[in-house]
Amino acid sequence: MPRTGRPRAFNRDEAVAAAMRLFWEHGFDSTSLAQLRAAMGDISAASFYAAFESKEALFREVVDQYIESYGQVSESFRDESIPPKAAIEQGLRRSARMQTERSHPLGCLLVLSAVTCSPEQNHIREMLAKERERVRSWMKNCIERAVANGELPDSTDIAMLVALFETFLQGISTQARDHVPYEAIDAAITQLMSVWDVLSAKTGDRSKI
Amino acid sequence: MPRTGRPRAFNRDEAVAAAMRLFWEHGFDSTSLAQLRAAMGDISAASFYAAFESKEALFREVVDQYIESYGQVSESFRDESIPPKAAIEQGLRRSARMQTERSHPLGCLLVLSAVTCSPEQNHIREMLAKERERVRSWMKNCIERAVANGELPDSTDIAMLVALFETFLQGISTQARDHVPYEAIDAAITQLMSVWDVLSAKTGDRSKI
DNA sequence: TGACTTCTGGATCGATTAGTATAAAATTAA
């Protein structure tokens, strides 16, 4: 926030939002500086590099912004104010809804925008992998909480359940890209959650002993 | 197959296999001609274009080759010689195993190599989307067969079940890239298939009326 | 006003992009 000097001629936040759209739609590698600058209000290269150090720095900013906005749907997975099963179900439904909205690119930016990239940009890919790992750890904690609560039996294969829900969650991105309607995915979530009941029934049986 | 002329100094099939590795790992856009030529045995640009018209034509050849080799794991979904449930389960398990093998890039080429790309290469993306659509139709036929067989009730929401299994199937690619072990995904498949029993139980109940 | 600070337009950087032109090399067929 400079107090002196010539004021910036474009809105920085809007520019980041426009960049997010492009990275989300086309991925990091396939989004060019020329495209970015055009979408950010036809700003010059000098203006771009003055405001955002580099393409990579802008992308990191976009990822942060994504996590704080659209990515909030994943917060359900670590919401301990609701029961574990409801947390997972809500997280899945909100993710499916968000990723199929037509007001922005389809799918999840964290899954799609650098799942493949050139060897030089491998750290970008790893950065997104770390973000996915964060969500995975929330999911794991959520299921561990269910076991601790007695909702799921002690014998529950936690890694298996994490893989089950995470695989589905990540699959939503490609499904959304393939224009599978929200309603179909939402109905699939309902069905997917029935495995929770299959597992929890075992605890219920044991409690009757 | 030319009968005359100077013989090709490199093995065409091996070159396509090497190109497949690169496209699989880095995606269409992020794989450069220079990388391709280096991996294909340090062939010259002239040799490349003489043997494979263009980067795009090579990619199409790679996709065909992929479908006829690694992609065969999806054939289970349209194998009518085994019951529908077994067909889906086998397709998922084989896909998970293939995609987690370390002898080649992780995940599925059809899902990963052009899920994002530049606007100019959108037809490449659509080409892969069509291939995924083919698999989706096999899955749909498979489930329709189960309904026809009475394995699943007439009331079964087919689009929902297709979405359930397809979302999981496509999610395997990202899971594999994130180094989730095969064992976890395989165990998740076992659990996922339990929803089939939940649904088929309804038919079973009705048959007892 | 003038000093200071920041941003912008425009030209440009070297490197890399996919793809080509040309002619020699290496083969088969006549």
Place this chain on the structure above:
DNA sequence: TTAATTTTATACTAATCGATCCAGAAGTCA
């Protein structure tokens, strides 16, 4: 041996890549 055919090496396009330089514009502050 010669003609026809195909691949090769080498050099080279024009365009684009991300990024930089510099001079001037447009502000704030003393």
